[in-house]
Structure formats: C-alpha cells, structure tokens
Amino acid sequence: MPQNTVTHPFETRGRYLSGNEAAAEGALAAGCRFYAGYPITPSSEIMEAMARDLPEMDGAFIQMEDEIASISAVIGASWTGTKAMTATSGPGISLMQECLGYAAFTETPIVVVDIQRAGPCTGQATKTGGGDIMAVKYGSHGDYQVVAFSPWSVQEMFTLTVEAFNWSERLRVPAFLLAEEAIGHLRERVDLPAEIEIYDRDYTPGEPPFGTEADDGVPSMPRFGDGENLLVTGSTHNERGFRKVEDPQVHDKLVRRLNRKVLARVKDVCQHESFHLEDAELIVVAYGFTARSALRAVTLARAQGLKTGLLRLITIWPFDRDLFGGLSKKNVPFLVPEMNLGQVAELVKAVVGQDRVTSLTQVNGTTITPAKILAAIEEAV
C-alpha cells in the first residue's frame, strides 16, 4: 500500500519516550505539517511536542479556542494538501463528533489521537479508561466509517500513528489512534525505523473529487489553490461537489460508497497478532494496554497447563468480523477483558454468539492486572 519512503527526521536508536511523545514523533515522520488542538488531560503532551517541533519543520501549529475549533481547523488545513492532526481525550471526542461526520462525509483525511481517560463525562481526568470504542465509530449521526488503531506499546504509538496517516490518506477517511492513558503516559525504550513508508492522497487533475465509477472507490483529492474550483460541502453532493439535497439516489449512492470504500478493504486495513491460538481451548481477545496484561495471563495459564491463546486486535475499526468467523469454527469460548463495560465483547458476541463470549470488565480508572485475567481464565476453562 505505501507509495513513498521517507527518512525518519529524528534519532532512531535507543530512544526512551512516552507514548504521547512517540505519537507526536510518528505524526511528524508521516509528514504531518499541521496541528490544531486544545489542552486536555491526558493528551496534552502531544500538543506540546507539536508546538515545539512543527515550526522548525515548516509546519503550522495553533492552539484553538476549543476542540470543535481544533478539528475544524484540521479539516480546513487538510484541504490545502497538508497532512493534519489533532489529539484529545473523551470530552474532546464528544465535542468533535459533528466535525468527524463532516470529515467522513466530505472524505477529508484527518488523524485524531484519542488518549482515553475514565469516562463518561469529566470522569476521572487523570486516570486511564477505554470507553471510547463506540464513540469514535458511532458518535456522529448517520452511517459512516472510520479507521481506528489500538497500540499496546510506545513503539506502536509511533508506528500506528504513521499507519493512521497512511490509511486516512489512502481511503480519505478520519483515522484514529485510539490509545489509553496507560499507553500515552507509559515510558519505554524504542528503536524507531530509519525509513518510514508513507502514503500520500491520490490526485489526478480534472477527476471528480467526490465520486468514482466503482461503488467502493476512493476519489481523487485536489487541494485548494490547484485551480479546480473545489466545491466542498457537508450537504449531500454529487461527484463534483454540487449540493443535491433532494435527490434520493444521489444520497443513497454517496452514503453507500463512503461505507463500502472502507468495508471493501477490511482485509488490508485490519491487523491483529496471534499468540498460541493453534491448540487454544480458550481465546482471550484483547487490545491496547489490556493486551499486555492478557499476554502475561495467557503465559501464566500455559505454565499451569491451561491451553489458552491470545488474539490481540491492532485495528479496532473497521471491525474484522471474518477473523472471528474463522476462529469460531473450532467452537472455542472467548474471554474479552477490557477497560469498559464490554464494548468490544458485544462486537465479538455479534459474530460468534452470546453464549460463547465472557466479558471481563473494569471501569475503575486503573489497568486490568494479569492476575485478574488469569483468574477469569481459570474460571472459564
């Protein structure tokens, strides 16, 4: 999928970074040259890093008056041909929802880093959480798709931020780095790649910017100033951007293509990692920070002779239903530990059936321990 290779602009070996610092560096490495944001715990270090580094890299940084303005500015910047990003946490995600729908509907590539904290509402601002899974996919009205990655390490805060940019550019969709506070504030040693593979949005002069002949195509994307007399609108529009707010066919065709263009590429976008699945009699499904605890729990269970495996989801959205469809043929039960009341567990249940899935939930502002997952494994097998 990547078209270009660029050199990493910073030191690559033996770095000791926080997750938030790695996300900022990943964005810069991917070619992000615009950032707009608003202070919010626990994501603010990303904004501070971008404020420090962007001006030196011929980029633009601005602190806006709120999160709505931040994502609005990011969308405006993206249409100038600039890779653009914002970062926030739960309350900011709530405020950004209308603009996320705008970005999805106008096919604007943007990246949003969500460092999740304990919600709902203001909740526990400094404590970790994982309750934004549904919010980033279903928070705006209407039917649309996003891409969301869930990093489990500081290294992945870097690599998956690059992936988020690549997929937002490739598919012209909003892409999320959906991390928990526990990863954003984790400090680890990382060795970053010297060469970064990137994708830049496709542009063919004269091509329609909002439609393709294929019913799952991604159109060409011009920039402001290219002389294309762009008509960008959040109202229903035809392939040239003219408002068509009363034509049922235009709306149906547009909404279906916007969804199909992502769902047709699930196999390409979706990444996962498997541990001991071959002979597993119980599969733990985990993502983000919880996958670290889950891997430890599975290792401890194996030492006890309990045949368990771990399926680590790296891509959350689009959700890879076929992955679970394939695994469920063996008729093994699933255990889904997560820092919410079962948001991904419900997705798994929808594929493999209610009675095959145990949802292990925790919403107390702390991470789930390996001991807690191990106890649930012991109970389940």
Added chain:
Amino acid sequence: MARALEKYLRKEVAGTPFCPGCGHGILLGLILRAIEGLKLDMQEMLFVSGIGCAAWIPSPNFKADTLHTLHGRAVAFATGAKLANPKLKVMVISGDGDLASIGGNHLIHAARRNIDLTVICANNMIYGMTGGQAAPTTPKDSKTATTIQGNPYPPFDLCRLVKAAGADYVARGAVVRPYDLIEYISRAVETPSFSFVEALSPCPTQYGRRNQQDTAAEMFDHLGRACTSGTKIDASQPIDIESVRLGELDDR
C-alpha cells in the same frame, strides 16, 4: 457591469437560491464588484461559509475554491486553511446566526488572533433558512417565530464586539448603501490582518412580514431611512436600532 461579473460565477448555477426581495443577492454582487475592483485572482481565493442562507452566497455560486462547512464553524475551518497555506486569500461569508450565535466564540478568538482573514457577516437579524426564529442580532421587541410577543433581549452590536476582541478593520454597511459597502469590503480584503464587515441585508420573508414591513420594498425603504452613514463610528457607543450608524469603526 452585470455581465462583466459573470466570469466569477459557475456556469452550472442556473439562478439565485434566495427569496424574492432578499438582500443577499445584492451582497453577492457587491462582493464580486469589490473583487473586480481589486483585480483579485479568484484562483488564489478561498471562500468559506457555514450554514444558513448567507452561506449560499459563495457556495456554489462563486467560481473559486469554496468550503461550505458546519453551522458556526466557518471561521475555525478558515483559520486552519489560512495557516496551512498562507498564500490563499481567505474570505468567510456567512450569516449573523452562524457567525455570532453558534459560532460566536470562533469569531471573537479569530479577531483576537488577528490572523489575515476577511469575514463578511450578512446580517438579516433573524434565522431565515429555518423559518424565522430569533437570532442574537434580532432587535429588541421584534417579532419572530420564537418571540411572538416581541424579543425580550437586546441584540449584539457585532462591530463593537469584534473590534473589542482585537480586529484591525471593522465596518458596518448595508445593501441599501451599495457603493459604501463595496468600499468597506475592499478595504477589509486589503487589510493584512483580521477584518470584519457587517452587511445589513433585509429578510422580507421571515423578518419583514412579522414586523409591519409587508413587502420587500417597504423593508428596503425602512432600512434606508434607519441607516445614517458616517465616515467613522465611535466604537465606544452602542448600536441604536432606530438609527443604525454605518461606517468604519474608529480605532479610538
């Protein structure tokens, strides 16, 4: 002259989207006359609008890059585009409800930052597109769909608000004084920092018929009588609804 402006319009646009007697069509023409006078290249311009009748002045009519955004957010979208590509000449054209109510915070912060944007606020003093509800610019005691007994609240004086927030150039004009308004728009565009023009533009359909101005002609006549033109407006003095002062806001 009218034909000379056709080069600025998309050939696909068949006619005006505005109601009979609406001032926005006049304002559309005045903005293009300012652009013509300044000999600006439309290919280097970006027109950003929000939601509402006035947001349809540039989109889809103007043959240039246009960004028709969400309700209230035009100034924030424009800020991002301008910062990411400073070569673009960015003009926001939107309504009073869009810019001053739902988007009021973005407006004052953009004025405070004083970044090079030109904001034209087509002020019809009411929510036109949604059926004539009260706006933050609706005069006190005016009747609207949501103030049947008369609006109990005073309106914003947008020019004083934006001036106080830090904008370098602020002026109030009206479509009944077209040549002055062209002048204000031209000066706003030439200002290398934040500029704001409030353009009073009658809405006979939603405002006039509820407020004893039954025809467009009566509305224009009333607005013409209410407006007094001066070369400078004293920014320390509030707006007087019975006698609307038009002109540029003094820096004092």
